[in-house]
Amino acid sequence: MGEGEGGEFPPKKVQPDTADFPFKKRVTQLDFTAGFGGVSSGVVVLPEHPQSTQGMVASLSSAAAAAVTQQQHQQQQQQKQIKPPMVSTATVAYAQPPPINTASPRVVKPESPKAKPRPNELKDATPKKQKQCNCKHSRCLKLYCECFASGIYCDGCNCVNCYNNVENEAARRDAVEATLERNPNAFRPKIASSPHGARDSRKEAGEVLMLGKHNKGCHCKKSGCLKKYCECFQADILCSENCKCMDCKNFEGSEERQALFHGDHANNMAYIQQAANAAITGGIGSSGYASDPVSKKRRCQELFFGLTAKDPSVHRLGHFPQENHIRGSAPSSFLSSMPVSHAGTTAGVGPSKFTYRSLLADIIQNQDLKELCSVLVVLSGEAAKTLADQRSLTQKRAEDQTATSLASSTQDRLQSQKDSDAEKTMADDCLSANQANKAGPEDSSSDGADMAEGRPMSPGTLALMCDEQDAMFMATASPNGIMDHDCSTSSHLPYGKGMTEIYAEQERIVLTKFRDCLNRLITFGEIKETQCSSLARTEIGSQRGPLSNGTEVVRTETGN
DNA sequence: GAGTTTGAAACT
DNA sequence: CAGTTTCAAACTC
Numbered sequence: 001m002g003e004g005e006g007g008e009f010p011p012k013k014v015q016p017d018t019a020d021f022p023f024k025k026r027v028t029q030l031d032f033t034a035g036f037g038g039v040s041s042g043v044v045v046l047p048e049h050p051q052s053t054q055g056m057v058a059s060l061s062s063a064a065a066a067a068v069t070q071q072q073h074q075q076q077q078q079q080k081q082i083k084p085p086m087v088s089t090a091t092v093a094y095a096q097p098p099p100i101n102t103a104s105p106r107v108v109k110p111e112s113p114k115a116k117p118r119p120n121e122l123k124d125a126t127p128k129k130q131k132q133c134n135c136k137h138s139r140c141l142k143l144y145c146e147c148f149a150s151g152i153y154c155d156g157c158n159c160v161n162c163y164n165n166v167e168n169e170a171a172r173r174d175a176v177e178a179t180l181e182r183n184p185n186a187f188r189p190k191i192a193s194s195p196h197g198a199r200d201s202r203k204e205a206g207e208v209l210m211l212g213k214h215n216k217g218c219h220c221k222k223s224g225c226l227k228k229y230c231e232c233f234q235a236d237i238l239c240s241e242n243c244k245c246m247d248c249k250n251f252e253g254s255e256e257r258q259a260l261f262h263g264d265h266a267n268n269m270a271y272i273q274q275a276a277n278a279a280i281t282g283g284i285g286s287s288g289y290a291s292d293p294v295s296k297k298r299r300c301q302e303l304f305f306g307l308t309a310k311d312p313s314v315h316r317l318g319h320f321p322q323e324n325h326i327r328g329s330a331p332s333s334f335l336s337s338m339p340v341s342h343a344g345t346t347a348g349v350g351p352s353k354f355t356y357r358s359l360l361a362d363i364i365q366n367q368d369l370k371e372l373c374s375v376l377v378v379l380s381g382e383a384a385k386t387l388a389d390q391r392s393l394t395q396k397r398a399e400d401q402t403a404t405s406l407a408s409s410t411q412d413r414l415q416s417q418k419d420s421d422a423e424k425t426m427a428d429d430c431l432s433a434n435q436a437n438k439a440g441p442e443d444s445s446s447d448g449a450d451m452a453e454g455r456p457m458s459p460g461t462l463a464l465m466c467d468e469q470d471a472m473f474m475a476t477a478s479p480n481g482i483m484d485h486d487c488s489t490s491s492h493l494p495y496g497k498g499m500t501e502i503y504a505e506q507e508r509i510v511l512t513k514f515r516d517c518l519n520r521l522i523t524f525g526e527i528k529e530t531q532c533s534s535l536a537r538t539e540i541g542s543q544r545g546p547l548s549n550g551t552e553v554v555r556t557e558t559g560n
Numbered sequence: 561g562a563g564t565t566t567g568a569a570a571c572t
Numbered sequence: 573c574a575g576t577t578t579c580a581a582a583c584t585c
Contacts, residue, residue, distance in 0.1 A: 137579065143569055144579045182570080220567065228582055229566045273583080 132157040140164035141175035143186060148175070151187055190215050191235045217242030225250035226260060226276040249279050372517060376510050383509045384502055 133154060135145045140162045143149045147157060147164055154164040163171045179186045191212045213232075217240060220230045225248045228234040232243060232250055239250045249256040256279030 131581095133580080135580065138569095142579080144581090146581080149569095186569095216568095218567080223566065223582095227566080229568095231568075234582095 133159050135159040212237050213240035218245050220245040226279055379513055380506050380510050383506045
């Protein structure tokens with residue numbers, strides 16, 4: 001379909017006010033000669049203000065501006081390869097310092113990130129020639145044309161049927177107006193200095209965090225925002241909440257992104273592209289190169305505990321816009337590689353459309369939590385009983401009767417207390433260790449038997465009680481000293497004091513147990529990460545088969 | 561350098 | 573506003 005390719009030029013449905021008004025006056029605010037060999041640096045720096053921008057564009061259409069450009073055009077001829085700035089927005093350098101060539105003032109194409117040095121290009125001190133467009137069908141009068149979009153005349157370009165020049169100023173003016181009518185911000189800089197840009201001035205590994213964000217945001221789907229197709233990447237800024245990109249890897253903390261600019265390879269464009277490809281295809285990332293055990297460990301901890309405060313570099317999880325970016329990267333690189341039930345989280349687009357999902361999401365089941373509660377309850381009861389039993393053993397037979405009653409009453413009390421706590425926590429029926437009945441009495445494994453004294457426990461419970469032997473050891477061996485101490489004291493102290501110590505010991509055991517379980521989960525997360533990453537590597541491009549259920553992984557592991 | 565891919569812009 | 577087409581730059585071979 002033609003975009004007016006053939007016939008008449010951009011529709012002249014120009015709004016009167018757009019055509020003239022507010023803009024002309026602003027013309028005087030600008031040094032339009034700057035870019036033409038004027039005295040200035042050649043860069044007109046404007047405050048980032050929409051109106052200013054529009055004003056400049058509109059000013060272009062003014063007769064006065066045309067007259068000026070006519071003059072300037074002759075100077076252009078003397079400055080081959082240097083695009084004369086038009087009096088349009090794009091001529092303006094917004095906050096982004098252009099590669100200034102004092103010898104010959106250069107025109108900056110603020111909207112064209114191409115004009116901006118990429119990190120990998122920074123070392124290339126070679127003065128860059130102004131980019132030349134190659135338009136064939138747009139007459140260089142649409143935003144497709146970088147020159148036009150940047151508000152400069154084509155000069156020395158390879159374009160065909162170019163109207164973006166002084167000779168066709170009228171047509172160009174109309175095009176500008178038409179473009180503005182379509183989008184009043186068309187000539188505004190796409191990259192705005194970001195309020196959150198100051199959020200973090202530190203540098204990531206080999207990467208300078210760029211400030212600013214894309215006003216409209218990118219909509220990349222396949223590039224992972226790690227190629228210059230992506231306007232954000234091209235502008236050397238991070239994707240923001242404005243972006244609606246998919247599988248974004250251009251966010252703060254993205255390992256894929258960091259990998260692009262890592263170390264000695266930062267200047268190697270080939271490497272960067274290769275790394276980008278690898279990142280996009282999932283070959284790298286959290287589990288790919290550029291990852292280290294420490295970071296993986298930390299990430300795992302972040303995932304499970306949501307730890308972000310301790311490590312100043314862990315902002316990304318809580319980092320604003322990156323919900324939709326997390327999805328695709330560091331965390332997401334392996335998350336997304338997880339075949340199980342992530343479709344819903346990766347399909348969405350737009351800010352806030354993404355819900356962060358822990359790697360352990362498939363590992364931790366509600367049932368497991370319930371059972372963990374039950375385990376802790378049982379453990380607490382057993383601890384109390386063990387303590388009581390040991391106490392009784394150290395006491396005289398004459399005290400047996402007393403000790404027994406004490407233990408039983410204590411146990412009852414503690415049991416009920418713990419049950420109550422469990423109820424509060426889980427708000428369901430997990431309190432009762434009897435719920436384990438569902439698993440049947442089959443489990444009299446040494447684990448379960450020792451611990452629960454024949455209490456039927458589900459496999460999941462047993463799995464979660466993976467450390468029960470340790471716990472038992474602590475409850476029986478380690479506490480021995482305590483028990484001895486406790487016995488000695490309790491025998492001398494009032495009833496309440498002994499109970500307090502039992503409580504403390506119980507709490508210690510339960511918390512220890514809980515801690516161990518958490519540590520295990522961390523381990524499982526790492527295991528799963530490894531599995532997923534290897535799976536992703538081996539199955540990229542192929543149909544992903546169902547991955548072993550994370551829960552099974554847990555239980556298998558815990559069973560050992 | 562030709563062909564392909566990509567995503568913004570333009571259009572329906 | 574969503575879907576489609578056009579376009580030119582970026583990228584691959």
